[in-house]
Amino acid sequence: MDHRPQAWGRPRDDVYGAYDASYMNTNLPNQHTQSPIVTGTSVVAMKFKDGVVMAADNLASYGSLARFTDVKRLRTFADTSVIGFGGDVSDMQYLDRHLTELGIDEAYQSDVGGHNLNARNLHKYLSKLLYHRRSKFDPLWNHLLVAGMDEDDKPFLAAADLLGTTFTSPSLSTGFGSMLAQPIMRKYVPDEASVENITKEKAVEVIKECMKVLFYRDARSMDKYSLAIVTKDGVELSENKLENQSWAFADRIKGYGTQTV
Amino acid sequence: MFRNNYDNDSVTFSPQGRIFQVEYAGEAVKQGSVVVGLTSKTHAVLVAIKRNAEELSSYQKKLFAIDEHVGLAIAGLTSDARVLSNFMKQQCLSQRLTYDRAMPLEKLAALIGDKAQLNTQHYGKRPYGVGLLVTGVDETGPHLFEFQPSGLTQEMLACAIGARSQMARTYLEKNLDKFADCGRDELVRHGLRALKETLVQDRELTVENTSIGVAGLKEPGKKALEVFKVHDGADVKDWLNSVADDAEAGGETTEGEGMQVDE
Amino acid sequence: MAMFSQNPIMNGPNYSFAEAPKAAMDGLREHRFNPYTDNGGSTLAIAGDGFAIMAGDTRLTSGYSINTRYAPKVFKIGGTTSSQDDANILLSVVGFAADGEALQERLDSVCKMYRYRHGKPMSVNACAKRLSTILYQKRFFPYYVYAILGGLDEEGKGAVYSYDPVGSYEREQCRAGGAAASLIMPFLDNQVNFKNQYVPGSGIGHELQERDRVPLPRDEVEILVKDAFDSAVERHIEVGDGLQMMIITKDGIEEKVLPLKKD
Numbered sequence: 144m145d146h147r148p149q150a151w152g153r154p155r156d157d158v159y160g161a162y163d164a165s166y167m168n169t170n171l172p173n174q175h176t177q178s179p180i181v182t183g184t185s186v187v188a189m190k191f192k193d194g195v196v197m198a199a200d201n202l203a204s205y206g207s208l209a210r211f212t213d214v215k216r217l218r219t220f221a222d223t224s225v226i227g228f229g230g231d232v233s234d235m236q237y238l239d240r241h242l243t244e245l246g247i248d249e250a251y252q253s254d255v256g257g258h259n260l261n262a263r264n265l266h267k268y269l270s271k272l273l274y275h276r277r278s279k280f281d282p283l284w285n286h287l288l289v290a291g292m293d294e295d296d297k298p299f300l301a302a303a304d305l306l307g308t309t310f311t312s313p314s315l316s317t318g319f320g321s322m323l324a325q326p327i328m329r330k331y332v333p334d335e336a337s338v339e340n341i342t343k344e345k346a347v348e349v350i351k352e353c354m355k356v357l358f359y360r361d362a363r364s365m366d367k368y369s370l371a372i373v374t375k376d377g378v379e380l381s382e383n384k385l386e387n388q389s390w391a392f393a394d395r396i397k398g399y400g401t402q403t404v
Numbered sequence: 405m406f407r408n409n410y411d412n413d414s415v416t417f418s419p420q421g422r423i424f425q426v427e428y429a430g431e432a433v434k435q436g437s438v439v440v441g442l443t444s445k446t447h448a449v450l451v452a453i454k455r456n457a458e459e460l461s462s463y464q465k466k467l468f469a470i471d472e473h474v475g476l477a478i479a480g481l482t483s484d485a486r487v488l489s490n491f492m493k494q495q496c497l498s499q500r501l502t503y504d505r506a507m508p509l510e511k512l513a514a515l516i517g518d519k520a521q522l523n524t525q526h527y528g529k530r531p532y533g534v535g536l537l538v539t540g541v542d543e544t545g546p547h548l549f550e551f552q553p554s555g556l557t558q559e560m561l562a563c564a565i566g567a568r569s570q571m572a573r574t575y576l577e578k579n580l581d582k583f584a585d586c587g588r589d590e591l592v593r594h595g596l597r598a599l600k601e602t603l604v605q606d607r608e609l610t611v612e613n614t615s616i617g618v619a620g621l622k623e624p625g626k627k628a629l630e631v632f633k634v635h636d637g638a639d640v641k642d643w644l645n646s647v648a649d650d651a652e653a654g655g656e657t658t659e660g661e662g663m664q665v666d667e
Numbered sequence: 668m669a670m671f672s673q674n675p676i677m678n679g680p681n682y683s684f685a686e687a688p689k690a691a692m693d694g695l696r697e698h699r700f701n702p703y704t705d706n707g708g709s710t711l712a713i714a715g716d717g718f719a720i721m722a723g724d725t726r727l728t729s730g731y732s733i734n735t736r737y738a739p740k741v742f743k744i745g746g747t748t749s750s751q752d753d754a755n756i757l758l759s760v761v762g763f764a765a766d767g768e769a770l771q772e773r774l775d776s777v778c779k780m781y782r783y784r785h786g787k788p789m790s791v792n793a794c795a796k797r798l799s800t801i802l803y804q805k806r807f808f809p810y811y812v813y814a815i816l817g818g819l820d821e822e823g824k825g826a827v828y829s830y831d832p833v834g835s836y837e838r839e840q841c842r843a844g845g846a847a848a849s850l851i852m853p854f855l856d857n858q859v860n861f862k863n864q865y866v867p868g869s870g871i872g873h874e875l876q877e878r879d880r881v882p883l884p885r886d887e888v889e890i891l892v893k894d895a896f897d898s899a900v901e902r903h904i905e906v907g908d909g910l911q912m913m914i915i916t917k918d919g920i921e922e923k924v925l926p927l928k929k930d
Contacts (some may be wrong), residue, residue: 177700178699178700274769277700277702277765278702278808280700280702282702306702306703306704307765307768307769308704308706308729308734308763308764308765309764309765310734310735310738311735311738312735315735321732321734322732325732334737335737
């Protein structure tokens with residue numbers, strides 16, 4: 144009997160035949176992420192006159208399987224900014240750990256205080272990280288939205304994707320949201336000037352409407368979502384459930400093209 | 405100089421607990437011409453006396469703009485200072501590239517402090533033979549940091565390093581209470597008066613030998629910056645005139661004690 | 668026996684986990700990740716006698732989606748500060764936006780270091796050469812951008828340098844880049860370089876005289892730029908939203924943002 148711990152629970156070759164270990168081949172080139180595995184869908188966000196509202200649902204899908212149903216995809220940074228993650232969930236968790244460390248280092252380095260990274264600083268840093276990783280052909284498969292206040296206490300909202308592309312706009316969304324939610328949000332904030340006319344309540348209402356539309360039409364979405372409101376006073380992060388759903392239209396849908404009765 | 409068994413390298417303590425090489429480096433700072441730095445609630449100012457090795461040569465630069473919000477004054481080996489200056493420039497640039505922000509001065513001081521300390525703990529290395537005053541305005545307002553070859557950095561309200569800088573420090577200590585509420589030009593004048601204290605009998609401040617560097621907030625409480633700028637030559641004339649002996653005797657701006665010569 | 672023969676230490680049975688094949692598998696593997704994308708948009712630069720105009724639309728797309736309606740493509744380069752108030756060079760980038768931003772920041776850092784080292788701004792022709800080198804250094808993983816550099820040359824004349832993604836460059840009178848380059852360039856050939864324009868009645872066949880080439884005045888060029896973009900917006904889906912124009916003259920850089928169709 145072999146009592147080595149390495150052998151415990153292993154199938155014996157003389158009983159089961161040699162194990163095909165070809166997948167463990169170590170001489171192959173290093174494999175980087177070639178495609179996302181467990182994914183989160185859209186993140187939506189829009190500015191209002193005193194800050195930014197952002198939302199993302201709690202679903203992490205494994206392909207078409209709704210795999211994890213309680214995954215929070217918004218995180219705060221230094222109680223002043225919010226980051227929303229679309230795309231690969233494991234890369235999100237890596238970034239989450241990385242940001243926690245960054246936050247601690249930054250708070251620790253300054254014994255006077257007052258040097259916290261604001262949303263603009265954070266967005267620049269994350270976009271550099273994503274661009275660096277894409278340049279190493281080892282991308283972090285995420286599309287991020289960063290919201291907060293800038294150095295002049297004005298609302299700040301910007302996006303960064305896995306290629307390091309960055310852009311800002313009064314409203315932003317990732318994934319399916321860019322087709323379904325953006326047109327709704329752009330009705331209210333077509334340009335920077337119109338942000339001044341939007342109250343917090345209105346922005347929350349619009350974002351909730353977007354989440355509903357996404358739940359109706361995005362198959363990889365769910366009815367529980369996180370909602371964050373960032374102002375100069377800090378971040379309110381809450382968990383929500385879609386209300387007033389109406390599926391009355393459903394029984395009038397007659398198939399997809401060919402079905403007529 | 406005396407012979408000492410414990411001053412061959414910077415890694416061996418003397419039995420008295422001293423590291424002589426580091427202390428000697430401190431002496432190099434004292435041989436550099438004097439620089440003075442001081443801060444108010446809105447401004448950070450550096451003033452310096454430049455030296456020329458001989459009549460025919462140019463004056464050695466004492467003040468450097470590191471970034472738009474950071475200035476540097478040096479006393480000691482200029483070539484060592486250039487190494488640190490380049491390093492600081494690079495760090496400030498990279499801070500803007502990776503975070504899109506102005507380098508916090510406290511962080512910058514810590515970086516050069518750590519860099520200099522390494523040289524005092526490795527065999528075959530030598531400490532930087534230069535003292536620095538790092539000043540500027542960041543997110544949290546105006547700051548002034550003193551740097552010594554030992555790697556020591558500390559935040560100061562006002563400071564002077566270099567030859568005969570004790571005279572300037574005495575002036576600064578005496579007038580410390582006034583600095584916080586000084587306007588831009590008043591702060592420069594205090595700097596120049598401190599500088600004058602260090603002069604030997606027949607020397608005086610001239611447009612050739614005086615450098616002035618200023619950074620500040622355009623308005624108190626606002627973010628808009630007055631970018632750090634070094635003023636030389638004709639640019640410093642008005643400031644010099646305003647602290648000239650006869651102007652001070654008129655006494656419209658200042659207190660008499662500034663002119664009391666300690667010697 | 669085979670069953671005990673392979674474990675000399677324990678003389679026990681063999682287990683598979685240590686026996687991964689050492690030889691590499693045959694065949695090539697496909698990398699599915701594509702590090703590039705095309706973010707659309709178009710740029711245009713025209714040099715005049717004492718000015719140069721750089722322009723670009725402000726739409727940023729991916730596929731059929733508009734990411735944002737305002738993402739500038741023309742940048743001031745080489746100023747002392749991050750506000751670029753004293754910049755003397757303009758750079759436009761179009762293609763892959765992330766590479767464009769990286770290139771812009773890199774060239775700006777180079778110009779800032781040049782200023783720090785030499786105490787003067789970089790000349791446009793020096794910057795043009797440097798940009799070519801930067802692009803060529805990434806010859807085998809290129810910045811996927813069509814860059815155009817603009818400024819005033821040493822005689823004060825407008826200068827425009829255009830590049831391909833790997834650094835080939837030349838000085839030109841005008842150049843269009845990006846998605847609608849093929850729509851705008853022929854228009855420019857005709858309207859700036861007067862291609863296919865002849866003096867009426869000057870002869871037949873080879874006797875025909877070409878219209879004399881003269882530098883256009885600034886107000887005409889501005890109209891030309893607006894017309895070029897208005898036409899491009901009609902025929903290209905990736906161009907639209909806003910027109911950013913930067914005009915560099917001896918008095919500095921002026922920026923204008925005009926609306927374009929948003930459809």
